[in-house]
Amino acid sequence: MYHVPQHISKDKIFIVKRSEIEGRLDPKMALYNQSVLHSLYPLVKLKSLLLSKPQYGANEAGLVREHKEQVRYIRITDIDENGLISTDELGATVANLEDKYVLNENDVVIARSGATVGKAYIHKLLPYTCVYAGYLIRFIVDSEKILPDYFFAYTQLSPYKEWVNAIQRPSAQPNINAEEYQSLEIPLPNLSKQQEIVDYINEAYTQKRAKEVEAQQLLDSIDGYLLKELGITMPNINTELTDRVFYVNYCDLSNRLDPYYSLKYFQKSFEAVHSGKYPVVSLKSISTLITSGITPKSGGDAYVDDRLDGVPFIRSGNINIDGDLDFNDLLYIRPDIHKTMMKSSQVRRNDLMIAIVGATIGQVGIYVFDNEANINQAIALVRLKDGINVGYIKELIKSSIGQLSLNRLKRPVARANINLEEIATIQVVLPPFEVQQKIATQIQSIRQQAKALQAEGKAILEDAKRKVEQMIIGG
Numbered sequence: 001m002y003h004v005p006q007h008i009s010k011d012k013i014f015i016v017k018r019s020e021i022e023g024r025l026d027p028k029m030a031l032y033n034q035s036v037l038h039s040l041y042p043l044v045k046l047k048s049l050l051l052s053k054p055q056y057g058a059n060e061a062g063l064v065r066e067h068k069e070q071v072r073y074i075r076i077t078d079i080d081e082n083g084l085i086s087t088d089e090l091g092a093t094v095a096n097l098e099d100k101y102v103l104n105e106n107d108v109v110i111a112r113s114g115a116t117v118g119k120a121y122i123h124k125l126l127p128y129t130c131v132y133a134g135y136l137i138r139f140i141v142d143s144e145k146i147l148p149d150y151f152f153a154y155t156q157l158s159p160y161k162e163w164v165n166a167i168q169r170p171s172a173q174p175n176i177n178a179e180e181y182q183s184l185e186i187p188l189p190n191l192s193k194q195q196e197i198v199d200y201i202n203e204a205y206t207q208k209r210a211k212e213v214e215a216q217q218l219l220d221s222i223d224g225y226l227l228k229e230l231g232i233t234m235p236n237i238n239t240e241l242t243d244r245v246f247y248v249n250y251c252d253l254s255n256r257l258d259p260y261y262s263l264k265y266f267q268k269s270f271e272a273v274h275s276g277k278y279p280v281v282s283l284k285s286i287s288t289l290i291t292s293g294i295t296p297k298s299g300g301d302a303y304v305d306d307r308l309d310g311v312p313f314i315r316s317g318n319i320n321i322d323g324d325l326d327f328n329d330l331l332y333i334r335p336d337i338h339k340t341m342m343k344s345s346q347v348r349r350n351d352l353m354i355a356i357v358g359a360t361i362g363q364v365g366i367y368v369f370d371n372e373a374n375i376n377q378a379i380a381l382v383r384l385k386d387g388i389n390v391g392y393i394k395e396l397i398k399s400s401i402g403q404l405s406l407n408r409l410k411r412p413v414a415r416a417n418i419n420l421e422e423i424a425t426i427q428v429v430l431p432p433f434e435v436q437q438k439i440a441t442q443i444q445s446i447r448q449q450a451k452a453l454q455a456e457g458k459a460i461l462e463d464a465k466r467k468v469e470q471m472i473i474g475g
Contacts, residue, residue, distance in 0.1 A: 039187040040474045046139070047182035049146045054139050054178035057109070057132040058101040062092030068128055071097050075133040076111045079121045082205075082461060083156055087126065094131060101131040106148035109136040110155065113175040118164030120155035122148060137178050146186070150194040153201050154186055157469050187472045197468055204464030211457030215450040222443050226399050229439050230429050231277035234400055235268045266408045270427065273401055278431040284424035286393075289383035292356070292420055293345035293375030302337045311338040312373040314347070316355035319365040319379070322447065323398055338374055345374045345381075350390045352382040354397065356418045362406040364397045366390055380423045387433055391440035396428060 062073050073092040078085045085091075103109070103123040109132050111119040123130065132138060141151050154160055163184060168174040189197070227234065274280050284290060296302035296313075304310035310332025320326045338346075347353065347367045355363045357378035367373065375381060384390055396402050405426040410416040431439075 038474060040472060041187040041189045041193075043185035044146075044188040045182065046151075046184040046186060049141050049151070049186070049188075050182070051140045051142050054137045054181060055100070056112075056178070057134045057136045057138065058094065058098060059134040060094040060096060060131075062133070063095060065090040065093040070128070072126075072128055072130045073133060074103070074109070074121070074123075074130050074136070076114065076116050076119060076135050079111070079116075079119050081119075082208075083119070083121050083152060084205075085121060097129070097131065103130045103132055103138070104140075106141075106143070108139045108141070108148060108152055108155075110139065110181060111135060112137050112177065112181075115174070117168055117174045117176055118155075118161065120152060122152035137181065139181070144191075146188060147191060147194045147198060149198040149202070151186070153198055153468065154472075156201075157465055157472070159187075159469065159473060160184075189472070197471055200471075201461075201464050201468050204461045208457035208461045211453045211460070215453035215457075218446050218450040218453070222395070222446055223400050225442065225446070226395065226439060227401075229435070230401075230431065232272055232275070232401070232429070234272055234404075235265070263408075266404070269404050273404070273427060273429060276429060278429050278435075281428050281430050282424060283382065283393075283426040283428050286385055286388050286428060286430065287382050287424075288385055289381065290420055290424050291345075291381050292377050293379055293381065294341060295376045296333055296337050296341065302333050304332050304334055309335075311335055312371070314353065314367075314373055314375045314379065316357060316360045316363070316376070316378040319353060319355055319360065319363045321363060322451075323363070323365045323394055325365050325367070333374060338372065341374055345376075347373050347375055347381055348383075350384075352384065352390060352394060352397075354380040354382060354423060356380045356420075356423060358416065361410055361416050361418065362397075362403055364394050364402075366394055380418075380420060382423070389433060389436035389440050391444060392436035393428065395440060395443045397426065401429060402426065 058073075060073065062075060065072060068090065070093045072090075073094045074085060075092065078089075078091055080086075105123060105125045107123045109121050109123070111117050113135055121136075139151075141148050164176065167180055167183075168176050188194075293314075303313070311334075312327070313331040313333045314325065315331070318326050318330055333341075349367060349370055351367045353365050353367060353375060355361055355378060360378075382393075384393060397406075406418065409418045409422045409425070430436075
């Protein structure tokens with residue numbers, strides 16, 4: 001009689017009846033089917049709940065959206081992990097608007113490929129027109145059978161995510177097509193119960209948003225606090241013609257001849273910075289090293305999958321807007337490649353990292369770990385002299401003062417960039433060390449409060465999702 005070896009987990013072994021197998025014979029799908037067998041409500045295929053066939057989105061290139069009157073082009077990257085899009089960000093637009101891709105209220109779009117396959121968004125009316133991109137599929141449900149908000153709510157629950165994981169084929173580019181999505185079976189209570197579930201989870205979304213608004217108010221207060229401590233009042237941006245038409249003496253020009261660099265706003269702002277309580281110096285004068293990283297020349301062969309076998313390779317996208325290092329999408333290089341790379345690309349504890357290329361320009365973080373790591377060429381590494389508080393310098397560069405320098409330095413081209421010589425000229429307001437430390441500590445406290453609020457909001461929503469799953473699946 002056959003016995004399963006003891007080293008194999010019993011959680012990975014199960015029996016499935018032939019009558020329970022439909023369409024797919026692989027173990028992941030069979031296991032998923034068992035998990036929803038005990039749903040409290042009948043399982044109904046999505047295909048029978050639709051008013052029309054699913055529709056793929058527009059195959060258009062995204063363009064920079066300059067104002068909210070323009071059409072918004074919704075892409076996978078606009079949708080967060082909770083199925084929401086930011087209405088504060090402009091996002092992208094398109095050159096050609098086709099009516100068939102315009103989103104209507106309660107349309108649900110779902111990502112069909114890539115790392116975000118299965119991610120869903122329900123469209124609500126906005127004060128501008130929205131179209132959706134080709135890697136999304138639109139579903140229009142029959143609201144007499146299933147509420148659109150209930151369908152969307154189900155896409156946020158773990159049973160749906162387990163289905164996505166089960167049905168997608170294990171390939172380099174995960175994919176679920178429209179036909180496969182239509183095979184999704186949804187536990188379907190009556191409309192009254194659906195509305196109860198929708199109201200319950202929407203209340204959690206509302207509470208989460210309230211926490212996030214409170215957190216953002218705290219974060220928005222940081223710049224005012226910093227300016228007040230430094231005794232600086234920044235001028236308002238003047239868009240009048242008198243400030244956009246000007247002349248500059250040749251002797252006042254540096255190495256930049258373009259009008260943008262010499263705008264009156266920059267001139268007035270730097271005058272305000274220099275009129276504060278403390279001296280202003282260049283970043284170069286308080287640094288022992290300003291350099292940038294490199295990318296391994298070996299291509300894909302330079303990287304390893306396991307972080308235990310590799311050395312972290314930090315790219316500009318790993319520095320998030322809060323100044324923290326986001327290691328969710330971190331690459332790791334082979335240790336021998338790390339040793340042969342230039343020492344300038346190797347970061348150590350308390351090094352500043354400033355993004356200097358592309359959309360992330362100006363984002364700045366501190367390397368706070370003791371283990372070795374490398375950076376790529378899109379990051380400037382700044383190593384400060386003793387007696388300078390690295391947390392203060394980070395916050396100063398993130399502030400309106402530091403961003404003023406960076407915005408002036410970056411060239412208004414398709415792929416903005418700032419070179420190392422320019423980074424060295426960043427203006428730094430330098431109070432005594434004790435003041436630097438006080439400011440850094442206070443701002444860190446504000447950021448921690450904001451993160452706590454964000455975590456509370458996330459926990460509220462996750463708890464609501466778990467309770468909704470119990471309302472639908474039971475257990």
